Amino acid sequence: MPGRGRARCASHRRRLIGVAVAAGSALLVSCKGDKEKDDARVALAARTGPATATGDTTTKYADDGQWVRPAKDFQGTRFSGLTEINNTNVQNLHVFGTFSLGTTRGVEAAPIVADNTMYLITPFPNIVYALDLTKEGMPTKWSFKPRPENASQGVACCDVVNRGLVVDAGKVIFNTLDGRTIALDAATGKELWDTQLANINLGESVTMAPLVVKGKVFVGVSGGEFGVRGWLKAVDENSGKLAWTAYHTGPDKDVLIGPDFKPFYKMDQGKDLGVSSWPADQWKIGGAGAWGWVTYDPELDLIYYGTANPGPWNPEMRPGDNKWSSTIFARHPDNGEAVWAYQLSPHDEHDYDGVNENILVDMDWKGSRRQLILRPDRNGYFYVIDRKSGEVLSAEPFGFINTTNGVDLTTGRLQYVPEKATRLGQVTRYNCPAAPGAKDWQPAAYSPRTGLVYIPHQNLCEDEEGLEANYIAGTPFVGANVKMYAGPGGHRGLFDAWDPVGQHVVWSKQEDLPVWSGALVTAGDVAFYGTMDGWFKAVDARTGHDLWKFKTGSGIISQPMTYRYGGKQYIAVLAGVGGWSGAIVAGGLDARDSSAALGFVNAMKDLPQKSTKGGMLYVFAL
Amino acid sequence: MSSRFDPSLGGHKGMYTSHSLLATSALTAIAVDDDSCQFKSGKWRVASVILAGSLLLIGCERENRRFSENPPTATPTSTALVVSDLQPGPAMVIPKVDAPYDDNAWAVSEGKGLFNSMNCSGCHFQGGGGIGPPLMDEEWIYGYEPQQIFSSIADGRPNGMPAWKYTLSTQQIWELVSYVRSLSSLIPKGARNGRDDHMMRKTPEASTPNAVPKMSSTP
Numbered sequence: 001m002p003g004r005g006r007a008r009c010a011s012h013r014r015r016l017i018g019v020a021v022a023a024g025s026a027l028l029v030s031c032k033g034d035k036e037k038d039d040a041r042v043a044l045a046a047r048t049g050p051a052t053a054t055g056d057t058t059t060k061y062a063d064d065g066q067w068v069r070p071a072k073d074f075q076g077t078r079f080s081g082l083t084e085i086n087n088t089n090v091q092n093l094h095v096f097g098t099f100s101l102g103t104t105r106g107v108e109a110a111p112i113v114a115d116n117t118m119y120l121i122t123p124f125p126n127i128v129y130a131l132d133l134t135k136e137g138m139p140t141k142w143s144f145k146p147r148p149e150n151a152s153q154g155v156a157c158c159d160v161v162n163r164g165l166v167v168d169a170g171k172v173i174f175n176t177l178d179g180r181t182i183a184l185d186a187a188t189g190k191e192l193w194d195t196q197l198a199n200i201n202l203g204e205s206v207t208m209a210p211l212v213v214k215g216k217v218f219v220g221v222s223g224g225e226f227g228v229r230g231w232l233k234a235v236d237e238n239s240g241k242l243a244w245t246a247y248h249t250g251p252d253k254d255v256l257i258g259p260d261f262k263p264f265y266k267m268d269q270g271k272d273l274g275v276s277s278w279p280a281d282q283w284k285i286g287g288a289g290a291w292g293w294v295t296y297d298p299e300l301d302l303i304y305y306g307t308a309n310p311g312p313w314n315p316e317m318r319p320g321d322n323k324w325s326s327t328i329f330a331r332h333p334d335n336g337e338a339v340w341a342y343q344l345s346p347h348d349e350h351d352y353d354g355v356n357e358n359i360l361v362d363m364d365w366k367g368s369r370r371q372l373i374l375r376p377d378r379n380g381y382f383y384v385i386d387r388k389s390g391e392v393l394s395a396e397p398f399g400f401i402n403t404t405n406g407v408d409l410t411t412g413r414l415q416y417v418p419e420k421a422t423r424l425g426q427v428t429r430y431n432c433p434a435a436p437g438a439k440d441w442q443p444a445a446y447s448p449r450t451g452l453v454y455i456p457h458q459n460l461c462e463d464e465e466g467l468e469a470n471y472i473a474g475t476p477f478v479g480a481n482v483k484m485y486a487g488p489g490g491h492r493g494l495f496d497a498w499d500p501v502g503q504h505v506v507w508s509k510q511e512d513l514p515v516w517s518g519a520l521v522t523a524g525d526v527a528f529y530g531t532m533d534g535w536f537k538a539v540d541a542r543t544g545h546d547l548w549k550f551k552t553g554s555g556i557i558s559q560p561m562t563y564r565y566g567g568k569q570y571i572a573v574l575a576g577v578g579g580w581s582g583a584i585v586a587g588g589l590d591a592r593d594s595s596a597a598l599g600f601v602n603a604m605k606d607l608p609q610k611s612t613k614g615g616m617l618y619v620f621a622l
Numbered sequence: 623m624s625s626r627f628d629p630s631l632g633g634h635k636g637m638y639t640s641h642s643l644l645a646t647s648a649l650t651a652i653a654v655d656d657d658s659c660q661f662k663s664g665k666w667r668v669a670s671v672i673l674a675g676s677l678l679l680i681g682c683e684r685e686n687r688r689f690s691e692n693p694p695t696a697t698p699t700s701t702a703l704v705v706s707d708l709q710p711g712p713a714m715v716i717p718k719v720d721a722p723y724d725d726n727a728w729a730v731s732e733g734k735g736l737f738n739s740m741n742c743s744g745c746h747f748q749g750g751g752g753i754g755p756p757l758m759d760e761e762w763i764y765g766y767e768p769q770q771i772f773s774s775i776a777d778g779r780p781n782g783m784p785a786w787k788y789t790l791s792t793q794q795i796w797e798l799v800s801y802v803r804s805l806s807s808l809i810p811k812g813a814r815n816g817r818d819d820h821m822m823r824k825t826p827e828a829s830t831p832n833a834v835p836k837m838s839s840t841p
Contacts (some may be wrong), residue, residue: 154753155746155783225744427821465821467738474784476744478751481821583752590759592830593750595823601750 070164078445086524103613106578110559124160143191152178158580164209193240220290226479230288265412287311293353306354312469314479340390378437399438434462458514482599507544518559530556592617698769721768733801761838
């Protein structure tokens with residue numbers, strides 16, 4: 001789009017701030033170039049919300065210039081309508097600015113941009129920086145040190161990461177590793193409230209990015225490897241007071257399952273399944289946290305998120321379906337009441353967490369318009385789910401799978417291969433996907449222009465042996481020996497474009513190392529991702545052709561984003577290797593022990609030669 | 623036997639192989655001697671020299687078996703817990719503390735059992751590390767001397783290591799100390815574990831090369 005058109009749109013926008021959301025969305029449409037209009041249906045739905053929504057997430061920030069939460073919009077598309085940087089000129093990107101985080105552990109967060117300021121959060125000790133975009137060199141406006149408990153590093157299973165902060169209603173809201181949720185004044189960095197939600201002495205920690213919807217901050221717990229009793233909590237955005245807690249194991253009243261609860265499949269129906277699907281009392285230490293992504297559908301007024309693996313990993317110690325681990329919940333944001341649930345991996349055998357993102361998209365499905373969830377799951381299947389009812393419409397493998405034989409769409413049940421089950425004192429070999437699944441935390445992106453989902457993921461298999469796990473509060477509760485290695489083909493990573501309607505891969509890029517970064521896709525038809533040896537890459541969103549790459553100082557395992565300032569588009573990403581996959585570098589681990597870092601080290605023995613640690617922001621522009 | 627183990631005694635595979643050969647021939651000699659008494663004196667003299675020599679060599683590797691002893695109750699005193707090599711003014715000699723079980727295979731094995739059942743392995747795995755630092759390499763953040771490891775376990779360390787002194791007995795902690803030291807071969811080979819009953823995760827402790835321990839900053 002020519003510069004004058006942008007400026008006209010920008011001034012037009014300024015005059016319209018404060019008017020109804022409907023008018024705002026019309027404006028957004030008018031700001032799009034002609035070629036975007038046809039395909040912008042879903043994106044439009046993704047950027048508008050009901051007029052009842054409080055906070056400024058649905059109005060002022062419903063703007064491609066800003067990026068106020070890690071997933072960009074409530075629906076988790078990670079799609080930007082910006083087109084200045086596109087598939088014809090992306091090869092001209094150059095570094096515009098950098099900023100050192102001063103930390104050496106894995107950086108999984110997204111840079112956040114709101115009101116001419118960029119906000120960054122580091123891994124533990126979770127320092128927040130505000131960078132002034134109005135000044136040359138993006139100087140620091142303010143910084144905030146929450147000083148989390150040092151000891152919390154001992155209850156973080158897979159590096160001391162943080163997946164991002166959000167900006168809402170003039171506040172910066174984030175979680176700390178020791179389980180606090182903190183709100184700061186976005187302009188000054190002054191603390192507004194600080195609420196302790198997790199208890200490290202129970203093995204609880206918090207690594208996820210919160211989501212703010214209608215004045216409530218949603219925070220889930222980490223600790224599936226520490227025998228926590230998983231939960232999602234809602235905190236009042238203004239007071240910091242706890243509004244509700246939904247546990248993921250135990251009796252229905254604790255899980256906030258009431259009269260509104262109508263799961264689609266029989267296997268998820270019944271009273272107090274969170275108790276009866278466990279051996280006596282074991283639900284109290286059954287894991288099933290929520291450390292991934294929460295998305296929100298303003299139209300149905302429901303939040304969606306997935307729960308983590310059950311504990312311990314050794315499945316023979318927990319006969320039963322282990323509800324509600326590895327489950328998608330749809331809940332009312334106001335009171336937390338569950339509307340439906342669907343257990344993706346009942347009685348999980350291989351650490352197939354269900355925390356992956358639920359991307360909310362309205363699209364044509366077999367002749368009718370459907371409100372859908374698009375979800376590449378850790379168990380290796382790409383789920384298309386009706387987000388109103390919880391019915392699974394499709395579940396096709398997007399990675400190599402030999403531990404299960406598909407999903408029975410009439411019962412909703414994942415079909416395990418019995419020979420691949422994890423058994424006490426026995427070694428099962430060549431289980432695919434391995435414990436991190438075909439895809440771990442790294443979020444996919446959806447482009448309404450191409451209709452494709454861009455999936456960063458890994459290709460790993462493992463040998464596994466069940467061990468007796470001993471529960472001691474505040475210590476790991478795993479009970480498994482794991483040794484991972486590259487899956488078929490020998491490449492450990494993939495960046496794939498998946499057609500959710502056709503249910504197949506459109507193009508696929510093989511990477512030597514696991515692709516542990518999130519994805520970004522823009523209306524310029526460019527998809528971005530990073531590699532663990534530090535390459536930041538741009539590929540054509542339609543063909544997958546390589547367009548541009550830049551070698552950063554450390555491996556990239558974070559979430560790229562884009563924003564506009566002063567009429568110019570920028571792309572930003574944080575480098576800083578680590579996370580579960582990069583623990584060998586971030587934690588200085590010894591590769592001679594193949595079981596180190598829950599067996600991931602065995603697959604990453606060459607990483608110390610390919611990347612060194614160090615958190616750093618990179619901003620690119622034309 | 624002193625618990626101060628000289629790393630130069632171990633680590634030569636060829637030497638151990640010749641020990642075993644000598645031991646085998648010596649035992650054969652005894653068996654022949656007992657059964658028939660037909661050896662000539664010269665041959666007997668050679669056999670006794672071989673026998674004595676091999677017993678001596680074997681002795682280097684064998685643990686000193688101990689029975690019916692009271693468990694250790696002593697915990698290291700504060701003067702032994704220094705973790706810095708830098709001392710202002712004239713340097714003091716830091717008292718050496720002997721680990722009661724560095725030469726005791728049974729206790730080291732008990733330590734290994736505790737290491738897994740008390741979930742040390744959940745963070746340090748089999749020595750390669752994960753949530754916690756590796757224990758099989760040469761880098762030690764809080765020290766590799768027995769009393770320093772004792773304190774790391776008993777008192778905890780600030781970056782996530784729990785304090786176990788209220789959960790484990792002094793004896794159990796000393797067993798863990800010697801097992802942890804065995805991961806980087808800081809104790810005599812004869813006391814280290816020679817095999818692992820689980821999925822092959824790493825070379826057994828008895829075959830792990832000696833690491834020269836060094837103080838290191840946080841990784």
